[in-house]
Amino acid sequence: xxxxxxxxxxxxxxxxxxxxxxxxxxxxxxxxxxxxxxxxxxxxxxxxxxxxxxxxxxxxxxxxxxxxxxxxxxxxxxxxxxxxxxxxxxxxxxxxxxxxxxxxxxxxxxxxxxxxxxxxxxxxxxxxxxxxxxxxxxxxxxxxxxxxxxxxxxxxxxxxxxxxxxxxxxxxxxxxxxxxxxxxxxxxxxxxxxxxxxxxxxxxxxxxxxxxxxxxxxxxxxxxxxxxxxxxxxxxxxxxxxxxxxxxxxxxxxxxxxxxxxxxxxx
Amino acid sequence: xxxxxxxxxxxxxxxxxxxxxxxxxxxxxxxxxxxxxxxxxxxxxxxxxxxxxxxxxxxxxxxxxxxxxxxxxxxxxxxxxxxxxxxxxxxxxxxxxxxxxxxxxxxxxxxxxxxxxxxxxxxxxxxxxxxxxxxxxxxxxxxxxxxxxxxxxxxxxxxxxxxxxxxxxxxxxxxxxxxxxxxxxxxxxxxxxxxxxxxxxxxxxxxxxxxxxxxxxxxxxxxxxxxxxxxxxxxxxxxxxxxxxxxxxxxxxxxxxxxxxxxxxxxxxxxxxxxxxxxxxxxxxxxxxxxxxxxxxxxxxxxxxxxxxxxxxxxxxxxxx
Ligand SMILES: Nc1ncnc2c1ncn2[C@@H]1O[C@H](COP(=O)(O)OP(=O)(O)OP(=O)(O)O)[C@@H](O)[C@H]1O
Ligand SMILES: [Mg+2]
Numbered sequence: 238x239x240x241x242x243x244x245x246x247x248x249x250x251x252x253x254x255x256x257x258x259x260x261x262x263x264x265x266x267x268x269x270x271x272x273x274x275x276x277x278x279x280x281x282x283x284x285x286x287x288x289x290x291x292x293x294x295x296x297x298x299x300x301x302x303x304x305x306x307x308x309x310x311x312x313x314x315x316x317x318x319x320x321x322x323x324x325x326x327x328x329x330x331x332x333x334x335x336x337x338x339x340x341x342x343x344x345x346x347x348x349x350x351x352x353x354x355x356x357x358x359x360x361x362x363x364x365x366x367x368x369x370x371x372x373x374x375x376x377x378x379x380x381x382x383x384x385x386x387x388x389x390x391x392x393x394x395x396x397x398x399x400x401x402x403x404x405x406x407x408x409x410x411x412x413x414x415x416x417x418x419x420x421x422x423x424x425x426x427x428x429x430x431x432x433x434x435x436x437x438x439x440x441x442x443x444x445x446x447x448x449x450x451x452x453x454x455x456x457x458x459x460x461x462x463x464x465x466x467x468x469x470x471x472x473x474x475x476x477x478x479x480x481x482x483x484x485x486x487x488x489x490x491x492x493x494x495x496x497x498x499x500x501x502x503x504x
Numbered sequence: 505x506x507x508x509x510x511x512x513x514x515x516x517x518x519x520x521x522x523x524x525x526x527x528x529x530x531x532x533x534x535x536x537x538x539x540x541x542x543x544x545x546x547x548x549x550x551x552x553x554x555x556x557x558x559x560x561x562x563x564x565x566x567x568x569x570x571x572x573x574x575x576x577x578x579x580x581x582x583x584x585x586x587x588x589x590x591x592x593x594x595x596x597x598x599x600x601x602x603x604x605x606x607x608x609x610x611x612x613x614x615x616x617x618x619x620x621x622x623x624x625x626x627x628x629x630x631x632x633x634x635x636x637x638x639x640x641x642x643x644x645x646x647x648x649x650x651x652x653x654x655x656x657x658x659x660x661x662x663x664x665x666x667x668x669x670x671x672x673x674x675x676x677x678x679x680x681x682x683x684x685x686x687x688x689x690x691x692x693x694x695x696x697x698x699x700x701x702x703x704x705x706x707x708x709x710x711x712x713x714x715x716x717x718x719x720x721x722x723x724x725x726x727x728x729x730x731x732x733x734x735x736x737x738x739x740x741x742x743x744x745x746x747x748x749x750x751x752x753x754x755x756x757x758x759x760x761x762x763x764x765x766x767x768x769x770x771x772x773x774x775x776x777x778x779x780x781x782x783x784x785x786x787x788x789x790x791x792x793x794x795x796x797x798x799x800x801x802x803x804x805x806x807x808x809x810x811x812x813x814x815x816x817x818x819x820x821x822x823x824x825x
Binding site: 285288289290311314315318319321323325326327328329330331332334335338339340341342343344345346347348351352355371372373387388391 | 693
């Protein structure tokens with residue numbers, strides 16, 4: 238059984254049109270998944286369903302073998318955390334320390350243990366010096382890092398990022414991506430919803446959603462070669478990959494192709 | 505506006521900082537009640553002296569407390585003046601003739617214009633205001649040439665009026681000082697947690713003090729964000745030609761509405777997202793949670809509470825006698 242299993246999941250906000258339709262995906266432990274898709278394709282809805290914020294109309298979600306339902310949501314959410322788009326709307330605490338503690342307080346972690354973990358995870362996201370700062374004095378990127386620390390402190394090992402970088406300036410964005418890379422190295426499962434192809438390229442596999450359905454779900458290298466996936470979903474392929482794809486497939490082009498891929502991935 | 509989140513709290517080390525917030529809330533409450541029980545200006549002045557000694561012992565800067573008084577200074581002065589003017593009991597102390605002539609009227613007009621212009625550029629606007637009030641008073645008293653506009657009138661102060669106004673003002677002063685000491689030395693988070701613990705017994709009558717405290721602390725957390733947002737909206741609207749400083753009352757009303765509507769919509773969306781964020785981090789309303797902050801009750805707290813109880817008892821005794 239995969240670490241995350243979604244079986245024939247459908248969901249509708251108004252009981253008329255399905256925002257998610259018959260979604261079946263498996264995600265392995267430690268994988269980095271990127272989710273692409275145009276506005277309104279159901280990416281955020283899927284993310285909310287995965288953390289049990291929505292109850293599926295039909296279908297099932299298993300996280301680490303546990304069926305997600307009203308009774309198991311509390312247990313499941315210990316494993317899976319979500320960082321939302323707007324850094325301001327998810328910062329619950331009055332200070333950084335409070336905010337990292339919030340999830341642990343809900344899990345009834347003893348105070349001493351909390352204080353230790355706060356230090357440990359604040360250090361991990363490089364916020365140790367800012368524990369007493371208030372959100373008004375933090376940048377968007379710092380707030381997102383605090384959100385990550387709060388999730389890590391709950392011992393979650395799956396983190397969903399729902400356009401978590403989209404409200405950040407280019408520098409903080411790059412920095413946050415850097416932290417996500419280290420989380421992935423540490424063995425966490427990453428699900429990253431994004432509109433940035435360059436960010437999606439970092440993933441092991443890419444899930445493309447279209448009108449609530451899975452349009453494609455394949456290895457990053459494979460999907461990047463399928464031009465029609467990008468044109469059909471109004472996604473823009475990075476120039477380097479576009480070039481690489483347009484080169485005829487033969488031995489003499491191989492080196493250039495590899496270079497172009499390398500270039501796109503570093504970017 | 506960013507500072508509003510910490511309120512008036514100023515980090516420091518004195519005695520009051522080391523007290524448990526519960527002690528401070530309860531003691532301030534007791535002493536406030538005691539102050540309301542006092543009946544003569546003499547008793548109140550002694551109380552004020554005690555309050556100042558307390559400030560000194562706690563090493564709280566008097567200037568900071570005075571700054572805390574600033575928002576209600578106008579209120580204090582108006583109470584003082586009204587009490588003096590309206591209360592006509594007891595011996596008359598001051599009886600000053602005043603007259604309003606064309607000259608004085610012109611002076612007043614001039615003073616008003618100068619005040620309107622100067623007040624925009626001056627930092628200590630309040631001192632300037634006092635100077636103007638004083639000069640108006642002097643002009644009314646001493647300028648007696650020119651064609652009189654109305655019959656001369658007199659300004660009278662009665663002993664009882666002076667007493668009453670001093671009484672009311674000193675009482676207000678003490679009470680504001682007390683609450684300033686509380687907010688100056690206690691973090692809002694500690695304050696809410698103190699309140700939460702103090703109101704915990706109300707659970708029996710169905711009052712959920714933990715949710716109440718959480719609501720307060722989240723509100724505290726979002727006040728600066730909301731002000732930021734208001735600022736942004738105002739800038740956005742100003743860049744499209746809205747003018748928030750000028751215009752008639754009707755226009756101003758329109759502008760306020762054009763500010764409030766987007767703010768409500770944003771707050772509404774925000775609350776939904778915040779609720780999602782909290783739920784995804786396993787918050788369940790009304791469930792037991794551990795807390796990162798711990799309140800510790802020490803011998804100092806016992807001492808402080810005892811003193812405040814004694815003060816209250818003393819005031820009650822004075823009242824009964
Ligand atoms: N709370 C809600 N109530 C009703 N309809 C909703 C709600 N949230 C989303 N929808 C609708 O569901 C559909 C999918 O929305 P969703 O937010 O999942 O899309 P998305 O892929 O995340 O889009 P975006 O890229 O803009 O974030 C959209 O048509 C949207 O209008
Ligand atoms: Mg979305």
